[in-house]
Amino acid sequence: MKNDSDLLNELINALTILPGVGIKSAQRMAFNILEKNRDKAKNLSDLLRLATEQIRNCNQCRNLTEQSICNICSDEKRDSNMLCIVENPSDVLAIENSGTFKGKYFVLMGRLSPIDGLGPDELGIPKLIEQITNSNIKEIIVATSPTVEGDATSFYIRDQIKREVKVTRIAYGVPMGGELEYVDNTTLGRAIQGRREIKE
Template structure:
């Protein structure tokens, strides 16, 4: 593209912020919307805007929700005795789709990474500790990814939680 500030080029660059979308995929997406599906593009733009404006973190577990407290945290039928600590809302979705877990969650919104400057505070570990201190929780399941960062996150979480729940 000759004009880097053109709307088309800006649209292509905007698609590239999505994970796994490179230059060619971004071009295909932009051209598809403009050539074949303008109404779909308008709807996509509307939904992205509404989502960014209205979806926030649950005050209890940090999962994504349109409400102050998410459906899972406000469900009285779920066990308050078990909490599953996960890295992201996609982990909550995967576990919920399995239908096997009936407790509550705490979403870290990432994993520990000193190289990238992600600290326990950034992951909400102090909030998790307060939640465990103030609740009658019997079991804490730490379900982080099997990576170096995931293991470090799990270890740091366990150490901090062992101080209050030996």
């Protein structure tokens, strides 16, 4: 059964486009906005419009930005000898937060998945290969996700690079603080395959 107000019903439906929001949460959100947060909701409305209109992909790395070239790509202090390839903008954020990488990025905006219609062109791989060919990049870190598609994507990219360059993949293994007995089999398998010598 529906609310009395059509506009309210439309708003509730519209809120369900947000990931993780079903009809019940959307209802709660709509009532909360209308009862307590009208000004902030107006602000949210403006920002949603502005963001959908102005935020696009960086011409160089495909990350989300309002400029034609994002701040990371135009930052001359960053090491342009290192390129990290990730699937999503949220991965860039996660790696930046770890504070362990000072090179540049390339954001695929997905991973190879023919079933979803995501081929090399959709991921901008030809552009990526062109960038690599015409640059002095010395190391490429492929940080795609540890899934079948993520693996396939990393192998495909490795295959396409025709010039001499070091291509690495981030390590997959037991997470820090994790107890071995609670780690799943595949992860443990990867951790054993990826074992490294303890240097004196």
